[in-house]
Amino acid sequence: MADFDDLLTANRSFADSFSLSGFDGIARAGVAMVTCMDSRIDPLNMIGLKAGDAKILRNPGGRVTDQALVALVLGVNLLNVERILVVEHTRCAMATSSEDELKRRLGESSGRDAEWMTLGAIDDQRRTIEADVIRVKTHPLISDAVSVGGFLYDVDSGLLEPIV
Template sequence: MSTHNELIARNARFAATFDRGDMPILPQLRTLIVTCVDARVDPAHILGLDLGEAIVTRNNGGRVTKAVIEEIVTLTVLVGAATGGQESAFNIVLLQHTSCGAQRLADPQLQGMLQQKFGIDVSEYAITDQAADLMTDISRLANAPGMPDAMTVSAMLYDVATGAVQEVAPVKSLAEYRAANVDAAVPMAE
């Protein structure tokens, strides 16, 4: 059986007992998780999430990129419009992991090749020190226009060898992070 056919068969089993078609569009936990594309890192398994509880966005390294910021701001506006202007802030969880392939993006030769061949600059998203990189990502959120003060953010590091998460940054509102002046990190490139 091909992978495609296996996935279709798995969906048929899922759909046979599916009874949650009336779930609301807003995630029950009002949570948005930014994490890595790595197949070993599935927030539903790691954090015990159920269908409809959280929004998950993934990219190389689970970094806060310009695209991630644009997605969060857009979601905030859409949720605000859908709820008649009610509070539209999410709880943002930044979830990186050990043994991440994005650590290779710190290699100047790889950076040069990606820049030269494809015009892709990965230098500011390379993972060099996960705790510091997560704080940089919090800074990017705090300094991004359109992010509500009430938006909360926290950061965790998942250990792929043990299955445990370690809290790197506690839950705080962006207003608290702004007041603490987290803007010492590298600003987002245009």
Template sequence: MSKSELIEHLISNNQNFSSEFSGQGVAGVAAKKLLILTCMDSRVIPHEIFGLELGDVKVVRNAGGQLNPEVENDIVLASHLLNCHTIIIMPHTKCAMASMPLADVQKNLANLTSKDFSNFTPRMIEDADSKLRADVESLQNNTLIRDGVNVLGAIYDVDTGLVNWIS
């Protein structure tokens, strides 16, 4: 197997990380009893945004930082077994998932690749604000989630670094 320059770089950095590693004994449950659902966007770095440390928080990511049945199961599980008492759903501004309708995505990908994307249905977000509110409400109303869990919604601003909480 040949490794690209990038992978060699990652391996080297990881060896440095490991040589100074001091996370032995950090518990697998989140120390802050916190879970963040956010987007896979490379501008969103939850630990830095909130000043969190190794072991503090569970992070679930996907395209858009949005609830779907799979993610909802993960969060229900984490609320009970991983002590996550606070859940923050945090999409961000300028998210590609909210930038165009599904039909346009399918058309663009088809043009780009000459492949048929008509059955490809990523969860594009029509209205970011109402989608976030619906996701928060849906999770709050999930009867299987740990009693008393606090579900919050927020939008991370990729231009200012500020998290704007929805009420």
């Protein structure tokens, strides 16, 4: 476990001032966000929230995958989610490379064939955001009363651009 010593030390410091003990896990601000796993994205801070306020779902490209949709359904129906943001971002590797290019790069890096994987490259971010918002809005277990918006986050300015 020595590879994790720095992180465990940081965790002990975090635990010293931990304030969410006993928290029931609802989204205090009623917000859920689906966004990319990119480390340039700070989901809570970018919308003025803090731990406990929102459900944050992250994956390559910030796509509303089947699993993300399950989490959103649970969030809406059981965890106080009333607003959902679908957030992709500028300069995303999933949107600046083709599926074939990503597979080639992955194969080169791993030394193994990656052709069998579906990685989910994004051809058109705006169209993808619109499609993912529609996917959320039309799900039978997500009420029409839930607000759903699609955004493009600029990793160089920190601004969210409303798309749909």
